[in-house]
Amino acid sequence: MLPLKLIQENSDFIIERLKIKNFDAKPIIGRILAADDRRRALQTSIDIQLADLNNLARQIGQLFKEGKSQEAEEAKNQTFQIKEQNRILKEEHAALEAELQDMVVQLPNLPYELVPAGKTPEDNQLIRTGGTIPEPDVNRKAHWDLLAGSGLIDFELGVKLTGAGFPVYQREAARLQRALINFFLDQGLKAGFTEVQPPIMVNEASAYGTGQLPDKEAQMYRSEADGLYLIPTAEVPVTNIFRDEILSAEQLPVRYMAYTPCFRREAGSWGSHVRGLNRLHQFDKVEIVQVRHPDNSYAGLEEMVNYVESLVNLLELPYRIIRLCGGDMSFTSAMTYDFEVFAAGQGRWLEVSSVSNFESFQANRLKLRFREKATNALASPTP
RNA sequence: GGAGAGAUGGCCGAGUGGUCGAAGGCGCACGCCUGGAAAGCGUGUACCCUGCGUGAAGCGGGGUCGAGGGUUCGAAUCCCUCUUUCUCCGCCA
Numbered sequence: 001m002l003p004l005k006l007i008q009e010n011s012d013f014i015i016e017r018l019k020i021k022n023f024d025a026k027p028i029i030g031r032i033l034a035a036d037d038r039r040r041a042l043q044t045s046i047d048i049q050l051a052d053l054n055n056l057a058r059q060i061g062q063l064f065k066e067g068k069s070q071e072a073e074e075a076k077n078q079t080f081q082i083k084e085q086n087r088i089l090k091e092e093h094a095a096l097e098a099e100l101q102d103m104v105v106q107l108p109n110l111p112y113e114l115v116p117a118g119k120t121p122e123d124n125q126l127i128r129t130g131g132t133i134p135e136p137d138v139n140r141k142a143h144w145d146l147l148a149g150s151g152l153i154d155f156e157l158g159v160k161l162t163g164a165g166f167p168v169y170q171r172e173a174a175r176l177q178r179a180l181i182n183f184f185l186d187q188g189l190k191a192g193f194t195e196v197q198p199p200i201m202v203n204e205a206s207a208y209g210t211g212q213l214p215d216k217e218a219q220m221y222r223s224e225a226d227g228l229y230l231i232p233t234a235e236v237p238v239t240n241i242f243r244d245e246i247l248s249a250e251q252l253p254v255r256y257m258a259y260t261p262c263f264r265r266e267a268g269s270w271g272s273h274v275r276g277l278n279r280l281h282q283f284d285k286v287e288i289v290q291v292r293h294p295d296n297s298y299a300g301l302e303e304m305v306n307y308v309e310s311l312v313n314l315l316e317l318p319y320r321i322i323r324l325c326g327g328d329m330s331f332t333s334a335m336t337y338d339f340e341v342f343a344a345g346q347g348r349w350l351e352v353s354s355v356s357n358f359e360s361f362q363a364n365r366l367k368l369r370f371r372e373k374a375t376n377a378l379a380s381p382t383p
Numbered sequence: 384g385g386a387g388a389g390a391u392g393g394c395c396g397a398g399u400g401g402u403c404g405a406a407g408g409c410g411c412a413c414g415c416c417u418g419g420a421a422a423g424c425g426u427g428u429a430c431c432c433u434g435c436g437u438g439a440a441g442c443g444g445g446g447u448c449g450a451g452g453g454u455u456c457g458a459a460u461c462c463c464u465c466u467u468u469c470u471c472c473g474c475c476a
Contacts, residue, residue, distance in 0.1 A: 044444090047433065047445040050446085054445090054457085056456065060401090076456045079456050
């Protein structure tokens with residue numbers, strides 16, 4: 001969420017920057033500013049009324065004490081009128097605040113100055129590559145063919161137990177999965193990240209805090225009876241640790257990591273290109289999160305990119321690092337690097353990790369305060 | 384699931400209808416004192432919205448004592464709902 005103050009004072013700048021993200025902010029900012037003016041005027045009127053009421057209440061107490069009950073009754077009658085007027089204004093004020101909030105959260109984060117304009121992945125910037133891409137092999141097999149019949153990763157069994165997108169890992173595959181999780185956590189520990197095991201279900205407030213609600217509700221699994229959501233990423237519980245918190249500068253930077261299973265409904269994004277493990281409803285991920293002072297958030301981003309790169313190197317995978325263009329970036333991100341690994345079996349690049357700086361966008365929404373911004377990255381242990 | 388007791392500032396802890404954003408203590412910051420420190424003394428020490436002011440300092444108004452609603456001229460204090468913590472009972476393992 002962008003700070004209202006920034007919208008009030010630098011609306012032209014915001015409109016200009018959001019063009020990089022192909023977002024036309026002009027109409028909505030116009031409505032935000034109008035609603036905000038009205039809101040402030042109302043606030044002033046309401047405050048004056050409340051001040052009057054406070055004064056009257058004090059006088060009434062005094063009058064009763066002095067035995068002037070006649071005058072006290074008269075003053076009481078005055079308060080009835082003011083209260084009725086106040087009630088009307090408050091209703092309008094509350095409606096306006098809700099409307100304003102709805103509009104402000106529709107504005108995406110501003111892209112950082114290095115972010116290239118563009119609409120599709122074609123416009124992304126290649127930063128660097130590493131590792132060796134194996135020679136194309138005519139006999140190559142994608143993992144779903146390679147694994148077929150082995151039962152190591154059993155998609156059909158998953159369908160029996162749960163449904164499509166919930167594979168069962170068995171024997172060596174289960175061990176490999178466990179080993180990868182441990183590998184990422186152990187490396188993270190060495191790199192100075194603090195390990196946490198958060199709940200994998202969150203309440204509504206947390207889902208709002210990181211922006212899954214209200215817009216992405218359809219992407220989450222929900223426990224209707226309890227009002228809880230299965231997390232789509234550990235980013236949700238881990239970032240919400242800091243919701244409504246005020247950190248002191250010396251507590252920064254905070255560096256957390258968490259392994260969790262992740263759950264995504266992937267409504268509407270199913271297709272022929274997402275076979276096998278390429279897109280799942282349940283998968284495992286080790287998330288890393290930093291909360292940084294705004295002055296060095298981009299140093300933090302680079303640090304995380306280098307860290308993730310070291311992991312990919314240790315695994316000896318051929319990779320490339322890509323800076324996403326405005327159109328390909330997420331709503332909340334100011335700048336994102338994607339890590340892609342070349343999947344020889346499929347003969348194409350697959351995203352394995354995404355590292356973003358959210359600047360203060362998430363922190364604002366979370367009411368995480370004391371001059372800091374949040375930086376976030378995720379490293380994924382699946383293929 | 385049932386019964387009871389709690390939820391107050393960074394922490395502890397007073398406060399049962401008005402003068403309470405809230406006593407007292409601890410912690411922290413600054414100052415005095417000291418060769419230096421401790422002790423002592425003094426001052427200050429939440430957040431949000433808003434008006435004047437340069438988005439400083441400062442001053443003013445409003446709101447916030449778990450959350451929301453209600454009673455009242457007036458609520459931290461009374462009532463209701465919810466959340467949550469603790470104790471006891473039950474249930475499940």
